[in-house]
Amino acid sequence: MTSLDDVARAAGVSTATASRALSGRGRISAATRARVRAAAEALGYVASATASSLASGRAQNIGVVVPIMDRWFFASVLDGIATRLAPRGYDLTLYNLTDDPDQRRRLFDTSLRRGRVDGVIVLSVALTDDEIAALGGLGRPVLGLGVPRGGLPALRVDDTAVGRAATEHLLGLGHRRIAHIGQSVTTDAAGTPGRTPDVDIPTRRRRGFEAAMADAGAPAAVFVPADFTVAGGHDAAARLLDGDEPPTAIFAASDEMAYGVLTAARERDVHVPRDLSVIGVDGHDLGGLFELTTIDQFPHAQGERAAEAMLAMLGDQAAAGEGAAASDADSPRRTEASEPALPFSLVVRGTTAPPRG
Amino acid sequence: MTSLDDVARAAGVSTATASRALSGRGRISAATRARVRAAAEALGYVASATASSLASGRAQNIGVVVPIMDRWFFASVLDGIATRLAPRGYDLTLYNLTDDPDQRRRLFDTSLRRGRVDGVIVLSVALTDDEIAALGGLGRPVLGLGVPRGGLPALRVDDTAVGRAATEHLLGLGHRRIAHIGQSVTTDAAGTPGRTPDVDIPTRRRRGFEAAMADAGAPAAVFVPADFTVAGGHDAAARLLDGDEPPTAIFAASDEMAYGVLTAARERDVHVPRDLSVIGVDGHDLGGLFELTTIDQFPHAQGERAAEAMLAMLGDQAAAGEGAAASDADSPRRTEASEPALPFSLVVRGTTAPPRG
DNA sequence: CTGAAAGCGCTTACAG
DNA sequence: CTGAAAGCGCTTACAG
Secondary structure (H helix, E strand, O other), X not given: OOOHHHHHHHHOOOHHHHHHHHHOOOOOOHHHHHHHHHHXXXXXXXXXXXXXXXHHOOOOEEEEEEEOOOOHHHHHHHHXXXXXHHHHOOEEEEEEEOOOXXXXXXXXXOHHHOOOOOEEEEOOOOOOHHHHHHHHOOOOOEEEXXXXXXXXXXXXXXXXXXXXXXXXXXXXXXXXXXXXXXXXOOEOOOOOXXXXXXXXXXXXXXXXXXXHHHXXXXXXXXXXXXXXXXXXXXXXXXXXXXXXXXXXXXXXXXXXXHHHHHHXXXXXXXXXXXXXEEEEEEOOOOHHHHOOEEEEOOHHHHXXXXXXXXXXXXXXXXXXXXXXXXXXXXXXXXXXXXXXXXXXXXXXXXXXXXXXX | OOOHHHHHHHHOOOHHHHHHHHHXXXXXXXXXXXXXXXXHHHHOOXXXXXXXXXXXXXXXXXXEEEEOOOOHHHHHHHHHHHHHHHHHOOEEEEEXXXXXXXXXXXXXXXXXXXXXXXXXXXXXXXXXXXXHHXXXXXXXXXXXXXXXXOOOOEEOEOHHHHHHHHHHHHHHOOOOOEEEEEOOOOEOOOOOXXXXXXXXXXXXXXXXXXXXXXXXXXXXXXXEEOOOOHHHHHHHHHHHHOOOOOOOXXXXXXXXXXXXXXXXXHHOOOOOOOOOEEEXXXXXXXXXXXXXXXXXXXXXXXXXXHHHXXXXXXXHHHHHHHOOOOOOOOOOOOOHHHOOOEOOEEEOOOOOOOOOX
């Protein structure tokens, strides 16, 4: 491995000058810079990330905490983040958040604290208060995406509005007997019971559903708790469809749950959308295949936005260190955590239609 | 941030001793070790990864090169890798391989060479010779998974056997007019034309298909090139079904392509499996929803295996450095790159049946 | 088993 | 604009 000293020697300058020429920090004459860069190029020099990090305190690396990364939604967000980080020269290290308490503790108490990352983006629906506190104690920018509100600067879609939009689409078609399949939130992903109500995504979608139903004077809104999976959606729909008064429309809290609903309907020869309308949430990439009506929340774009926001937070931090020039209140680069809610959009396809009769 | 010096001071030992006590390297009295660990615990000490890496040369970090991470298959492999790395204390940094030549060059010539990773796992179907050479020049273990053969130690399934197994399942049901939808390989993912034939996955699956057809004395095997996507499968199937002699069975080179085939069939009122049998490859998580018959290749397990193999390669390297005690030939930890092929398994569901009549 | 010292390869005040 | 020097926070021969 050729080192910076090799480059400096080849260019006939000191190591310090070589460093400045290559990094662009500090004043350097154009001639010297060119000479050093040529030498670096000729020698195939690449700066050691660890040495550079240790000396500068900048890791040029963002940590991303993800639960279940083989779920399309998270993979898509991840891809969005990576898309924006790479061109800025930042690496992305992945931290998988499982349900295993020991593993979680190790993640928050050790892995994230090893100084390997400049900031952390957390994509998780369920964190304990201790975990949020641990993130705060990192002394680095932390940004949530899709995390419960409170405790963490975060980017989020207005999930109450999402629930309302989905429900109003069905109401607008003339449905009255509408059921919502969502996640029961008496326990979180880690099995920790008793989270504050009304703060997380499933709960907010449900609130939006209930509010829309109430506003429309529709009969008691039916809610069925289920896992956020195809199987969860399937089983919940089966119960509904086999019940006394099956709904004419189902609002599933995710597209994958909606796929399960479609399967349950097919098994029972309940025709969609003639006998049953179905709407999901996410904008899953296979939604077109199923002709699924959904609320797209653009996960890839969410990832891109999160990456941009993180980069801005790091920039702010750097700027703050540089002096008082940039006043925080008016700075265009100020933390985007207080940004307007992320966009979502109703995509009407073939699984929703007016009820029969 | 509390440093190792703080811990050493608190425990009343030298920094060197504190380091040994915490890392477990070198001989330490049990009493000293306990004292140091207690101090570290009390102070909430976590070693700086960058300092440790710089001093030891071990990054405790594996780089994973992935194309399109929001494709289920890759996300699943990635999850498998992460699953095995975390408990061993290794971080995982993600390198996204796009089709942009500049970005690719930067990845191989710079990012991967910054000394941030101890080894690299490459999940990609298409690398140029230059890129393979760059990986070789890293001076660190590199392991391919699903990469073309040659040039890189790699774990792989026997894709010729996969193609054969899928085809033989259809032949066994009595089909003779079978079409295969796969990827044309005159150009690779980067648009680089002219790769060596017979080395990559799509080509090998196709060879298996052709061999099985020939062995069975079946008429000229029909091959239709397409993208490895739902849309690709759909369009290719549309052409086949609208042709003069539509096949009675289609073997799609991926489950997502098979979904496209199913859609094309449905659009034409071609009933599956009565009028058309369909088989895919992968073991996609939504396969059950479509009742899709497939060749499962257990991507999550592939990721786990790849991680284990990489860890073994790193272990070997360390062992080699320790002396001649472990002879390479008999070592149980020797590189697993030459391991038996990865397993796959036929999963028969509802989309395949004997042809009519 | 333990400690003093050098070193990993950069970056960055501090002088000039 | 450039250089000498200290330092980032660990690890690891080398002695003892």
